[in-house]
Every structure is written in C-alpha cells, then in structure tokens.
Amino acid sequence: MRHQKNKGLWWYFVSLVFIIILVFILISSPLVFLYIHFGNLDAHGRNPFPPVMTIILFSLVIGTTITIMVGRKILSPITGFSNAAKEIASGNFHIHLDESHRVREIREVAHHFNIMVQELRSIETLRNDFVVNVSHEFKTPLAAIEGYATLLQEPNLTRAEHDEYTGMIIDSARQLSSLSGNILKISKLENQEMLTELINYRLDEQIRQALLLLESLWAPKQLLLNLELTELLYYGNEELMLQVWLNLLGNAIKFTPEGGEISVTLQLTDSGISASITDTGIGMTKNVRKHIFEKFYQGDPARSAEGNGLGLPLVSRIVSLSGGTIEVSSEPGLGSTFTIVLPVAT
Missing domain, CATH: 1.10.287 (Helix Hairpins)
Incomplete structure (x- = not known):
C-alpha cells in the first residue's frame, strides 16, 4: 500500500488559490502580449517578454501572499474546532470556543459546539453522580x-x-x-419517549386501591383520611400510574406524625384532571423542594434507611411521559401538597 502524506485543509486552500492565480495568468498573458504588440511598443525596440514575466511573477507573489494571509484568517477557527474536538475526545468537557467571529456561519458553529459541550458535561456529571450514588x-x-x-x-x-x-x-x-x-x-x-399499554380505567378507584395497599402504614399511625374523589375515567398506563399514587401517598404517610391528616382530592378542571395530595407532616424547606425530583436526593439524611431517593424522580418521569405536570408546595412544619395535572383524552 502506497504511503499517503497527510495534508491540512490550509495546504489545499493555498494550492487551490495558487492554481486559480496561475490559470488567470496563463489566460491573461497572451492578452498582455497582444496589447504590447499592437500598441507598437516593439517598434521602439522594446522586448515584450520582460514586462509579461514581470506581471506573472508580481501576480504570483501578491496572490500567494494574500492567499496565505486570508487562508490563515479563515481556517484558524477550523483549527480551533479540531483542537477542541481532540480535547473532548480525551475527556476534557471544559472547552469553550469564542463566539465573536465576524463570519456568521463560524459564529453559529461555535455557538452550537459550546452547547454540545455543555450538554456532554452535564451528562458526564450526571453519570458520575449516578455511579457514586448507586455504589453508596x-x-x-x-x-x-x-x-x-x-x-x-x-x-x-x-x-x-x-x-x-x-x-x-x-x-x-x-x-x-x-x-x-x-x-x-x-x-x-x-429511555422511553412515550407510554404504551394505555387503557381507560377509573382513576378515583385506583387512588382508593393505593390507599388500601398502604393501609398497614397509615392505620397504626391513626391518620385521618379526607377523600374528595370525583368519578373520572382516565386513559393511560394503569400500572405506572398506580406507582405514582403509591409513592406520593407513601411519602405523605411516612412524613406525617401520628394522629395527623392526609387529604386527597380528584377533580376535573379547565387544565385537565387535577389530583392533589396534602398532608400535615413535617413539610420541606425551599432548598429541599428544589431538589426532591433529583435521583438519590434525600431531604432528611436521618431517614435514608426508609427510602432510596428514587420515588419522586420516578413519579416525575411517569407524569411527564403521561403528558402531565407535577408541582409541590410546602413549608417546614406546615405539611406538603403535591398537585398533578393530567391531560384529558380527546
């Protein structure tokens, strides 16, 4: 196999412009010669070839100089992209390209490159945190x-x-x-973009079923349950939605002291199907509320043995795949309210 030398893009750019200049000179030289000839310059004893060669050499020098200067100016961002890509390949996700280039296309490429690096950095951080947390x-x-x-x-x-x-x-x-x-x-x-196995079922009956499954947790604490459940049909994944109620109700029971109260409402609103679970438990600080949907986050480290910090992230993902939203309002000592809004099937 014949050895092939690696040539940079800058070398090909200079070569291409050089060839273009050379072709231009070869085409224009006969015209210059004819101008000199018919202009009777030779009648005065002047040789036409030195001026032609002078024009050719001058054009080559000027054209090559301009090509080198312009080529370096235009191709330097590409060299920067190449070096940045090498850094990313080696695991360095803290690269940032300059987005102030005069050429609009180069600015856009640099901007999207920086966005890509930021996403890769976030994914790498998430992966490392996930491995550390799972191991722990x-x-x-x-x-x-x-x-x-x-x-x-x-x-x-x-x-x-x-x-x-x-x-x-x-x-x-x-x-x-x-x-x-x-x-x-x-x-x-x-890794899913949409839910499967969707069926029509009674959402109010599913919430009651979840409470019955958790009876062994709330009955010994003598919690008061207030249920206001409107009879509603819902089109969704029954198994996953049951997981939502079990997690939310389980948390409400866990963080509500003995003799406390848990209220569950289900109703049809202009925004869709709204379900709220309110407890009179210990509540949450603003900082805890910001992180409760993050994987492995434990708002109360003392209770880490009672959970693994995956319940609420799981709830959030199921609700999101169902096309709904989940919000929480809470204050320390005043309990918490989780509100889920699900779309109505059309």
Missing part, C-alpha cells in the same frame, strides 16, 4: 447484611437477638430489592 446506596444495606450475618454466627445467641439480626437482614435485603427495582424502572422510563 448498595453499599449501605450490603454492609448491614454482612454485619448482622456475622453476628448470627456468634454462639449463645438469645432468641431475641437472633430475631433482631434476622429482621435487620430481611429489611436490608428488601431495601436492596426496592433499590434495584426502582433503578431498572427509572432507567427504562428515561
């Missing part, structure tokens, strides 16, 4: 399982100690199962 979330229950399993090997354990350790192992195993299940669900939903 798995490490905690695994360490608990290992620790309590080691304690079970101790001789002369009492029945109470044995039951306590096995109970902690079971709880940690359930936490792992819940975490892995939620990770799989949210990963699948993040």
